[in-house]
Amino acid sequence: MTSPLLQTYARADLSFEKGEGPWLIGRDGERYLDFGAGIAVNALGHAHPHLVKALTEQAAKLWHTSNLYQIPEGERLAKRLVENTFADVVFFSNSGAEANEAAIKMARKYHASKGHPERFRIITFEGAFHGRTLATIAAGGQAKYLEGFGPKVEGFDQVPFDNLEALKAAIGPETAAIMIEPIQGEGGIRPVPNPFMRELRGLCDAHGLLLIFDEIQTGVGRTGKLFAYEWTGVTPDIMAVAKGIGGGFPMGACLATAEAASGMTVGSHGTTFGGNPLAMAVGNAVLDVILAPSFLERVERVGLLLKQRLAELKDRHPAVISDVRGLGLMMGLRTNVPNTDFIAAARAQKIILIAAGDNVTRLLPPLIISDEDVAEAMNRLDAACTAIETELKATAQRGAAE
Numbered sequence: 001m002t003s004p005l006l007q008t009y010a011r012a013d014l015s016f017e018k019g020e021g022p023w024l025i026g027r028d029g030e031r032y033l034d035f036g037a038g039i040a041v042n043a044l045g046h047a048h049p050h051l052v053k054a055l056t057e058q059a060a061k062l063w064h065t066s067n068l069y070q071i072p073e074g075e076r077l078a079k080r081l082v083e084n085t086f087a088d089v090v091f092f093s094n095s096g097a098e099a100n101e102a103a104i105k106m107a108r109k110y111h112a113s114k115g116h117p118e119r120f121r122i123i124t125f126e127g128a129f130h131g132r133t134l135a136t137i138a139a140g141g142q143a144k145y146l147e148g149f150g151p152k153v154e155g156f157d158q159v160p161f162d163n164l165e166a167l168k169a170a171i172g173p174e175t176a177a178i179m180i181e182p183i184q185g186e187g188g189i190r191p192v193p194n195p196f197m198r199e200l201r202g203l204c205d206a207h208g209l210l211l212i213f214d215e216i217q218t219g220v221g222r223t224g225k226l227f228a229y230e231w232t233g234v235t236p237d238i239m240a241v242a243k244g245i246g247g248g249f250p251m252g253a254c255l256a257t258a259e260a261a262s263g264m265t266v267g268s269h270g271t272t273f274g275g276n277p278l279a280m281a282v283g284n285a286v287l288d289v290i291l292a293p294s295f296l297e298r299v300e301r302v303g304l305l306l307k308q309r310l311a312e313l314k315d316r317h318p319a320v321i322s323d324v325r326g327l328g329l330m331m332g333l334r335t336n337v338p339n340t341d342f343i344a345a346a347r348a349q350k351i352i353l354i355a356a357g358d359n360v361t362r363l364l365p366p367l368i369i370s371d372e373d374v375a376e377a378m379n380r381l382d383a384a385c386t387a388i389e390t391e392l393k394a395t396a397q398r399g400a401a402e
C-alpha cells in the first residue's frame with residue numbers, strides 16, 4: 001500500500017486511538033506506557049482534564065485573530081514566563097525551529113543595531129540539534145541533515161562538545177553569540193557540565209557575545225526545574241522554548257533580556273499563527289499545572305527515583321545497558337545492542353521509548369507520572385532486557401555450533 005504522505009519518516013507500524021495520562025491506547029487495542037511523550041511534548045500526559053477544558057473553552061470563543069491586534073491571553077502567558085525566568089520579553093512561535101530562528105535573528109540584529117553588522121556568526125556544538133529549517137540545520141551542523149539542500153546557511157561555527165580551548169579559538173571579531181542545549185537531546189542525552197556552562201557565560205561577558213540556550217527539549221519542567229539553566233548557576237541572554245510548553249498543542253517561544261532584544265523593532269520579525277488565542281490558552285493552562293506549588297519538586301523526586309531504578313536495571317543487565325545518564329525526567333540509556341533493537345524489545349513489552357544519537361534510547365515520560373508508573377516501566381524494561389539477553393545467548397550458541 002503506498003501512502004500519500006511524503007515519506008520523510010521511518011514510521012513504526014503502530015497507531016493510537018486515544019490517550020489517558022501516561023497511557024496510549026493503540027488501534028490494536030493494546031495499552032502502551034508512554035515514556036516518549038511525543039518527544040518530550042506531552043508534558044502533562046494525554047487528555048489532561050485542565051488542558052482539555054482550556055482548549056475547548058477557548059475553541060468555543062476565539063481561535064485566531066493575527067498579531068495585528070492585542071491578544072490578552074498572550075500578554076498573560078508572556079508575563080508569567082518573564083516572572084519565572086531571567087527574561088524580560090517573549091516572542092511566540094509555532095515550533096522549536098521557529099523559536100531558534102527568532103533567537104538567531106535577534107542575536108544578529110543586536111550587534112547590527114549596535115553598529116556591528118559584521119558580528120553575525122554563532123558558535124554551536126558538535127552533536128547539537130536545533131531544528132530542520134535552513135538556518136537551524138546549519139546551526140546543528142549534522143551532515144545527514146545538511147546534505148543535498150544547497151549551500152549551508154553562512155555564519156555557524158561548530159566546535160567539539162565540552163572543549164574550552166576549541167571554543168576560545170573559535171571566537172573572533174565576527175562572533176555574535178554562542179548557542180547551546182544545556183542537555184543535548186537528539187544528540188544522546190549529553191548534559192553540559194556546569195563548570196563549562198559557567199565558562200560560557202564568562203566568555204560571552206568578556207567578548208560581548210550573547211548566550212543562547214536552546215531549552216526546547218530541556219525546558220518546561222522536564223529536568224525538575226522550570227528550565228534546565230536553573231541547575232547551572234548561569235542565565236542566558238536568549239532562550240528558545242517549545243515542545244512541552246503547549247502540552248501537545250504546537251507552539252514555541254523565544255525569551256530574552258531587554259538588552260538582547262533591543263535590536264528587534266516593529267516590523268523586524270513576525271509570524272501569522274504564533275501566539276494566537278487558542279495556543280495561548282493552552283500554554284497558560286500548561287503553566288497553571290506546572291507552576292502549581294510542589295509540582296516541580298515532585299518531578300524532581302520522581303526523576304531521582306527513575307534514575308535509581310535505571311541504575312539498578314543496568315546492574316541487572318550489564319550485557320544490554322552500558323550507561324544511564326540525564327536529569328529529571330530526561331533520561332538516556334546507552335545500550336550494547338543497537339538502540340533500535342532495544343526500542344523494539346521495549347515496544348514488545350508495551351512501553352514506548354525514543355531513539356537518540358550515540359546509540360542512546362531516551363526516556364521522556366510525561367511529567368505527571370507516579371511512582372507506580374515508574375515501577376510498571378521497570379517491570380516492562382526488565383522483561384525487554386531479559387528478552388534481548390535470551391536472543392543474544394541464542395545467537396552466541398548458534399555461532400559456537402557453526
Ligand SMILES: *Cc1c(COP(=O)(O)O)cnc(C)c1O
Nearest residue numbers: 095096097129130131185216217
Ligand atoms: C525538537 C527540538 C528542536 C526543533 O523543534 P521543532 O518543534 O521540531 O522545530 C530544536 N532544538 C531542540 C533542542 C529540540 O529538542
